[in-house]
Amino acid sequence: xxxxxxxxxxxxxxxxxxxxxxxxxxxxxxxxxxxxxxxxxxxxxxxxxxxxxxxxxxxxxxxxxxxxxxxxxxxxxxxxxxxxxxxxxxxxxxxxxxxxxxxxxxxxxxxxxxxxxxxxxxxxxxxxxxxxxxxxxxxxxxxxxxxxxxxxxxxxxxxxxxxxxxxxxxxxxxxxxxxxxxxxxxxxxxxx
Amino acid sequence: xxxxxxxxxxxxxxxxxxxxxxxxxxxxxxxxxxxxxxxxxxxxxxxxxxxxxxxxxxxxxxxxxxxxxxxxxxxxxxxxxxxxxxxxxxxxxxxxxxxxxxxxxxxxxxxxxxxxxxxxxxxxxxxxxxxxxxxxxxxxxxxxxxxxxxxxxxxxxxxxxxxxxxxxxxxxxxxxxxxxxxxxxxxxxxxx
DNA sequence: TCAGGGTTAGGCTAATTGTCCTAATTAGGT
DNA sequence: ACCTAATTAGGACAATTAGCCTAACCCTGA
Numbered sequence: 001x002x003x004x005x006x007x008x009x010x011x012x013x014x015x016x017x018x019x020x021x022x023x024x025x026x027x028x029x030x031x032x033x034x035x036x037x038x039x040x041x042x043x044x045x046x047x048x049x050x051x052x053x054x055x056x057x058x059x060x061x062x063x064x065x066x067x068x069x070x071x072x073x074x075x076x077x078x079x080x081x082x083x084x085x086x087x088x089x090x091x092x093x094x095x096x097x098x099x100x101x102x103x104x105x106x107x108x109x110x111x112x113x114x115x116x117x118x119x120x121x122x123x124x125x126x127x128x129x130x131x132x133x134x135x136x137x138x139x140x141x142x143x144x145x146x147x148x149x150x151x152x153x154x155x156x157x158x159x160x161x162x163x164x165x166x167x168x169x170x171x172x173x174x175x176x177x178x179x180x181x182x183x184x185x186x187x188x189x190x191x192x
Numbered sequence: 193x194x195x196x197x198x199x200x201x202x203x204x205x206x207x208x209x210x211x212x213x214x215x216x217x218x219x220x221x222x223x224x225x226x227x228x229x230x231x232x233x234x235x236x237x238x239x240x241x242x243x244x245x246x247x248x249x250x251x252x253x254x255x256x257x258x259x260x261x262x263x264x265x266x267x268x269x270x271x272x273x274x275x276x277x278x279x280x281x282x283x284x285x286x287x288x289x290x291x292x293x294x295x296x297x298x299x300x301x302x303x304x305x306x307x308x309x310x311x312x313x314x315x316x317x318x319x320x321x322x323x324x325x326x327x328x329x330x331x332x333x334x335x336x337x338x339x340x341x342x343x344x345x346x347x348x349x350x351x352x353x354x355x356x357x358x359x360x361x362x363x364x365x366x367x368x369x370x371x372x373x374x375x376x377x378x379x380x381x382x383x384x
Numbered sequence: 385t386c387a388g389g390g391t392t393a394g395g396c397t398a399a400t401t402g403t404c405c406t407a408a409t410t411a412g413g414t
Numbered sequence: 415a416c417c418t419a420a421t422t423a424g425g426a427c428a429a430t431t432a433g434c435c436t437a438a439c440c441c442t443g444a
Contacts, residue, residue, distance in 0.1 A: 006391080022303045024217055028432065041392045043434065099299050106356045107291050107299070111214045121356050149353060149362060150369070157349025161341060164298045164313050170341060177342070198421080220402065233422045235404065 007045045009035050015056045019094075019101045023053060023108055050116065057119045060101065061126060068130050077134040078186060081151065084131065085178050088158055088171055096166045100159035102127075127152055139189060147185065154178050199237045201227050207248045211286075211293045215245060215300055242308065249311045252293065253318060260322050269326040270378060273343065276323065277370050280350055280363055288358045292351035294319075320344055331381060339377065346370050 013034040017026040028049065032039045046052045071080050088095065098104070102123045109117040131148035140147055158174045161167070205226040209218040220241065224231045238244045263272050280287065290296070294315045301309040323340035332339055350366045353359070 020303065022216070022300065024214070025304060027430080029430080038393050038395095039432095040394055040435090044391065047433080049432065098303060103352050103356075104299055104303070107296055107352065108214065110355055111212065111290060111296070112217060124353070124356050146365065150366070153349035153353050153366060154346065155349070156352035157345035157347070160295050160299065160348035160352060161316070161345050163302055164295075164316050173338065174342070174345060219400075221400080230423050230425095231402095232405090232424055236421065239403080241402065 006035070006037065006041075010037075010042070010045055010052065011055045011059050014052050015059055018053070018056055018105065020098050023105065023114075024112060050114075053114075053116050054119065057105075057116060057123065061123055064123070064126050068126070077137040078182065081131060081134050081182060082179060084127070085151065085155070085175055085182070088155060088162075088175050092162070092168060092171055095159050095171075096162050096168070099163040100156060103156045103159060124152065138186060140185075151178070151182075198227070198229065198233075202229075202234070202237055202244070203247045203251050206244050207251055210245070210248055210297065212290050215297065215306075216304060242306075245306075245308050246311065249297075249308060249315065253315055256315065256318050260318070269329040270374065273323060273326050273374060274371060276319070277343065277347070277367055277374070280347060280354075280367050284354070284360060284363055287351050287363075288354050288360070291355040292348060295348045295351060316344065330378060332377075343370070343374075 010031060014026070014031050017030055017034060021030070028039055028042055031052070032042055046055070071083050075083065102120070106117070106120040106124065108114075109120050128145070128148050131151055132144045135144035135147045154174070158171055158178075162171050202223060206218070206223050209222055209226060213222070220231050220234055223244070224234055238247070263275050267275065294312070298309070298312040298316065301312050320337070320340050323343055324336045327336035327339045346366070350363060350370075354363050
C-alpha cells in the first residue's frame with residue numbers, strides 16, 4: 001500500500017467509529033478490523049489511542065474549516081449562517097442516529113476528564129468564531145459572539161433531541177424557526 | 193447494614209458515577225469502591241450492569257416526577273415552565289461539569305446501541321409530557337407539544353455548550369432569553 | 385539485481401472487565 | 415440464646431483491553 005495511505009485510512013475509520021460508537025467504547029481491535037489490518041501493524045502508525053484521537057480531531061477541524069471556507073466564496077453573511085443552520089437538514093440521517101459529532105465528543109471527553117478535551121472544544125470555536133464573524137459583518141458588533149453562541153446552542157439542542165426521538169419533522173420545524181429568528185434579528189437591526 | 197439499604201446506596205453511587213463519568217466507563221469496581229463494599233457482594237444485589245442501569249434510570253425518573261409534582265402545588269402553568277427553565281441555573285455547577293444527566297445518558301446509550309435506550313428516552317418524555325400539559329393549560333392547544341419540544345431543545349443546547357465552555361454568564365443570558373421568549377408567546381396568544 | 389527503509393503480521397504482556405460461586409458473617413424474630 | 419434467612423467477603427473465571435516487541439515482508443531507487 002502506498003505511503004501513509006494506511007494512516008489516512010486508520011484516521012478515517014477511527015473518525016467514523018468514534019462518532020458512531022464513542023471514543024472510549026471503540027477499541028484498537030475495532031479500528032483494526034474496520035481498516036483490515038492487524039493490531040500489531042497499528043502500533044507503527046499510532047503509539048497510543050490518544051494519538052489517534054488527536055489525529056481524528058485534527059481531521060475533523062480541517063474538514064470543517066474547508067467546508068466553511070467554501071461557503072465564503074459566493075454567499076452573503078446571512079446566507080452563510082443559513083447554510084450552517086441547514087447542516088441539520090443535510091446531515092439529518094447521521095444526526096438522528098449518532099448526534100452531533102462535535103458536541104457528543106466534547107461531552108464524552110469532559111466526562112472522561114480526557115486531556116484532549118480542550119482540542120475538542122476548539123472544534124466548537126471553529127464554528128463559534130466563524131459565526132461570530134458573519135454576524136459582525138452583518139453589523140451586530142459587540143453582540144456578534146452572543147448571537148453565534150445562540151445559533152450554536154440551538155444546533156446542539158436540535159441535534160440532541162433529534163437523536164433521542166429520531167424525529168425528522170422536529171428538525172425541519174426547528175430549522176425553519178431558527179431561520180425565522182435570524183431574519184427577524186437582521187431586520188430589527190436594519191430598522192434602527 | 194439494614195435491609196435493602198445497601199441496594200439504595202449502590203443505586204445512588206451508580207447514579208452519580210454514571211452521570212459524572214458515563215455508563216460505559218464506570219466499572220463494577222468503581223461503584224463498589226464508592227459504596228465501600230466488595231465486588232463479590234455486588235452480585236447479590238445486581239446480577240448484571242444493565243440491571244443497575246435500569247435501577248438508576250428508574251430512580252432518575254422517580255426523582256424528576258417528584259420534583260415536577262411539587263411544582264404543581266402552588267404555581268401557575270407559566271411559573272412552572274419558568275421553574276423548569278431555571279433548573280439550568282439551579283444545577284449550573286453540575287451542568288457545567290457534566291452536562292444534562294438525561295441528555296448525556298440518552299446520547300451515550302444510543303451510541304452503545306444499548307437495550308435501555310428507550311428507558312432513557314422515556315426520561316425525556318417525563319419532561320416533554322409535563323411541559324406539554326403546562327402549555328396546553330395556557331391555551332396553546334395543538335401547538336403545546338411543539339412548544340414543549342422547543343423548551344426541551346433549548347435546555348439541551350444550553351447544557352451542551354455550558355459544558356463545553358464552562359460559562360456561567362452564557363447560561364444566565366440564555367435562560368433570560370428563553371424566559372422572554374416564553375412571555376412573548378403567552379402574550380401573543382392572549383392578544384388573539 | 386540488490387540493498388535498505390518503510391510497512392506489516394503475529395504474538396506477548398499485565399491489567400481490567402463483567403460475571404459467577406461458595407463460605408463466612410450478621411441480623412431479626414421467636 | 416438460638417435458628418434461619420438475609421447479607422457480605424473473597425476469590426476465580428474467561429474475555430478483552432492498551433501497549434509493546436520482533437521478525438518478516440515488499441516496494442523503490444540506485
